[in-house]
Amino acid sequence: MKLELRGITKRFGAFTANDHIDLVVNEGEIHSLLGENGAGKSTLMNVLYGLYRADEGEILLDGEVQHFDGPGDAMAAGVGMVHQHFMLIPVFTVAENVMLGHENTKGAGILDLAAARQRVREISDRFGFHVDPDALVENLPVGVQQRVEIIKALSRDAKILVFDEPTAVLTPQETDELMATMRQLRDEGTSIVFITHKLREVREVADRITVIRLGKVVGEAAPTASNAELASLMVGRPVELTVQKDAPKLGDVALQVEGLTVTDASGIVLVDDVSFDVKRGEVLAIAGVQGNGQTELTEAIVGLADSARGSVKLGGKELLGRSVRDILDEGVGFVPEDRSVDGLVKEFTVAENMMLDRSHGEPFVKSATLQLGTLTEFATEKIQEFDIRTQGPTQPAGSLSGGNQQKVVIARELSRDLELFVAAQPTRGVDVGSIEFIHQRIVETRDSGVPVIVISTELDEVTALADRIMVMYRGKVVGIVPGDTPRDRLGLMMAGAQA
Template sequence: MKLELKGISKAFGTFYANQDIDLLVESGQIHCLLGENGAGKSTLMNVLYGLYEPSAGQILVDGQPVTFRGPGDAMAAGIGMVHQHFMLVPVFTVAENVALGAEPTTFGGVLSIEETRKKIREISGKYGFDVDPDALVEDLPVGVQQRVEIIKALVREAKVLILDEPTAVLTPQETDELLDIMRQLKAGGTSIVFISHKLREVKAVSDVITVIRRGKVVGDAPPTASATELASMMVGRPVSLSLNKAPAQPKETTFVVENLTVRAANGTNVVDGISFDIAQGEILAVAGVQGNGQTELTEAILGIQEHVTGSVMLDGKQLLGLPVKDVLRSGVGFVPEDRTVDGLVGPFSVAENLVLDLYDQAPFASGISMKPAKVVEHAKAKIEEFDIRTPSAASAAGTLSGGNQQKVVMARELSRPLRLFIASQPTRGVDVGSIEFLHKRIVAERDVGTPVMIVSTELDEVIELADRIAVLYKGKLVGIVPAGTSRDTLGLMMAGVGPEGGSDV
């Protein structure tokens, strides 16, 4: 099936998420839509899938104009979509999830999903999915859940399959398996629209790459184009994709975590007896698929988890049990994983956000009074130092782009002498150019002798920044390995296999 978008635009008020986009997907082709977060890729696919009505433009299927008033129309036309966040009911079986929305019935209207089970087995066998129709979805690994979503589309006879950031929650091994599945689907005649911002995967599997920047198509590229060329197209300027950092020079070990356990409300241990340490002048990167205890680990160190046992020592001082303010005043810089919820006060100005943890201290305050002139002076210096793109220091932080919001948070946390720096997902939703800048700042903090702890689900980022790598799986520490450890070994560890090959958890 041939799919064509002509002049598609989508406006939200006066803001255009997509503008005059042309896209041609040939039959049996893997066509990648490449761009940074916020470039408009998902919006465009939501238009194609009938979730949004286009403000302008036309969709053609095999040369014939079509109008989709909802996903049902798109599915009827042979278009399926696997969303980044899966649309599955955890307590249902695979077969029940696949049948949902198109429930098969026998003569007389009695529900029967035996036909669905049969189709699942056929598709699973054809593509080597190894999916049990009667398994509960909540018991399946993330990679298998994604296969269930693909099966849902194939059962409905999708000829074009949209995969929206499909590798965001997968281990490296699961990612490689997905890329193989995509090649098999292509060989069977299915067209695939692959939405991503990960250059390595795009180059490995795509036939054609269309780059979107700020809602517009900036050009097409072959998969033979270099990663540097693709990154430059995405950002609009030359970008260095490799971080040149000197080897770490670790000194005294000043941050020590021992037997740290965090208990959830249901009584399970979401962090289970973790022990590690970080020396001055080194970066420990914590790797793992999202949801394996990373969030609870960092929040326990900061003091915002309630049911915590163990020990967290910084410079010989116990941090567990201290209020958050006292933890920060002990010299801890903390960049949370969700900047909009935990890192910024959106309606506050950029200047105010840059002193959120210093507003009551000199030189920004005297007694109970703030010194606005000092706050603005400080903000202007940090705006220049961190290249924060904002109309002024008085602009509301919530009006900035995601990358510039992240720079505000990083600038604030790196603007005081630190004894420990923790950054969780430090470049999430940030463009390639800003990633380059922020990585350099993190390494610079290491090089002045600060212990640094980075938590990231992006394996490329972990490998780029780390001096040592700790891997979490289901709340447990699988192991701590040197920075030069192979991607394959790290991927296995992220799936719970110890660095020596045995299952450690």
């Protein structure tokens, strides 16, 4: 089935998310929609899937104009979507999830689960998925859950499949398996739209590439295009994609973590007896698929975990059990994984956000009085130093782009005398150009002798920055390996294989 989008425009108030976008996806083609987070890719696909209604433009399937009032209409027309965050009911079986919303009945309104199981087996056998129709979804690995999403779409005879950032929660091996599945689907005539911001993946699997920037199509490319060419299209300028760094000049051990265990409110162990250390002048990257204890480990180090036991010592001083304020005052810089929730107060100005860690004393507060001149001068200096694209220090932080919001957080945390720098997902939702800058600042911090911990689910980021890599799986440390460890070995470790 051939898909055409003509002049699609979608506005949210005064903001234009999609600006007269044209896109053609031919039958039996993998067409990649490449662009940074916030470029408008997912909005465009949500229009196609009937979740949003376009303000202008039209959707055509095999030359016929379509009018979708919801996902049901899109599915009925042959459009399926595999979402970044799976739309599955964990306590249901695979077969129950597949038939959900399209329940077949027999006799007196009894669900025909046997037919659903058979459909799952047919599709699973056809593509070599090896999915048990009676397995509970909550017991399946993430990669298998994604196959269930694909089976759901195919069970409804999808002729066009949209994959929205499908590799975000996969190991490298699971990503390779997904790529193979996409190629098999293409070869059987399915049209695929592959939404991503990862250059390596798009070059590996796409037949054609369309690049979107700031809601507009800015160019098309062949998969033979270089990473540098694609990155330049995405950002609008040349970008240095390689992290330039010298060998580390290691000092003594600065951070010692021993037997750290974190549990949630119901007593479930999220971080299980974790021990490691970090030396001055090195980057320890913590790798793993999202949800394997990295977030809780980070929160325990900076005092945000509700229930943690063990030991976390910085320069010989115990941090565990102390307040966040005390820990920050010991010289810990912290970039949280969700800047919008934990890193910024969006209603505050850029300048006010710059002083959040130090709003209780000099130089910004004297005798309980805010020193506006000092704060404005400081913020203006950091805006220039960190290349923050803003109208000035009084602009509300929430009105900045995602990359510039992240730079505000980075600038604030790196503008103190640090004994430890902890950066969780430091480039999540950040454009390629800002990634280049943030990576450079992390390396400069390490070279100044500060121990650095980077927590990232992006394996390319981990291998680019790390001097050593600690891999976590289900709350435990699988192993700690050198920064140049091959990707395939890291991928096996992320799936639980011991180092």
